[in-house]
Amino acid sequence: MDINFYKYQGTGNDFIMIDGRSFSLGSDPIPYIQQLCHRKFGIGADGLILIKAHADYDFEMCYYNADGSQSMCGNGARCAVAFSSFLGIIDRTTSFLAIDGPHTAEISGNSVALRMGDVKEIEYIGKDFFANTGSPHHMRFVNEIESFDVVGTGRAIRNDSEKYPEGTNVNFISAISADTIMVRTYERGVEDETLSCGTGVTACALVYGEIEQKNKINIQTPGGNLQVSFNKIEDGNFQEIVLTGPAEQVFSGTISVNVPSDAV
Structure with missing residues (x-):
């Protein structure tokens, strides 16, 4: 056919x-x-x-x-x-x-501005973070992100069956300024680094927004630039999350x- x-x-x-x-x-x-x-x-x-x-x-x-x-x-x-x-x-x-x-x-x-689902509190895993933005995402801040081994390290975390029985996506973050980060992602289901991941940059923006007390974060990825805005309410949940970028x-x-x- x-x-x-x-x-x-x-x-x-x-x-x-x-x-x-x-x-x-x-x-x-x-x-x-x-x-x-x-x-x-x-x-x-x-x-x-x-x-x-x-x-x-x-x-x-x-x-x-x-x-x-x-x-x-x-x-x-x-x-x-x-x-x-x-x-x-x-x-x-x-x-x-x-x-x-x-x-x-x-x-x-x-450009398409997409309203994402609400996200519950971010989970802290040692020095790393986890959030579910419609898909599961493990996050880690790293130095020299351009040369970081995203595939090797990401694959090891993704396949940690004790921590993630069903697997997870893995994101690596580097701060650029108070409202801008660089993100690289190892994606479950693709089983490799992708040039960008929408649910991944959303999760990373929530984490960085928490740290810097910002509600709008610019994200650079190997494939281009995105922006995530959101509101955090008193119970720790994130609402009105909007992912914006080209399509x-x-x-x-x-x-x-x-x-x-x-x-x-």
Whole structure:
């Protein structure tokens, strides 16, 4: 079967986008997602997103990591919003559903401001930190982040089965100024460093905002710049979290795959 797809990227985090309103990859899509996301034998991407119709929202975002696992993806969600606008499903604002619940977003040019879910108190793990921003994130401050072994150290933490039985994403942070940080991320499901991670930079911004008593943090990643704003309420929870950054269509095409018999 021929599949029409679009390739999007948000600060270097790249995704295969498919209009899933009248198409599916069947009851077991994982082998096909792995094939499509493979950078040597497929289109190549950090993840794949299906846009589906939903009775109560503008659309539903079904996000898959490159290995076929599912999670929330901040940059993927911003790209999903841009793609839905391209398809004519939405205009400048939207309310949509993701794996972690409902989200709202607003488009301005090629920038998408995404309202993230509320986050409970940040957990302290020795000198490190942990937060769940729709996906789990371990965070560590490091020096000389440009030369730091993100893959080796990140993989070891991600695979610490005693601490993280289901694995975790791992972020490394370096302070640049009182309101700006540099972040590099090892992503679970991609099993490598990615150029950017939306849920990851959100978690890092909350941690750094706590330290510096700021409610808006600028984040530099290898793939580009993002911004996170938020409010912290008295019980320690974080609300009104907004992740803002670019989301751009790179190219479109058609690929032929052998899809399962129950696919539409």
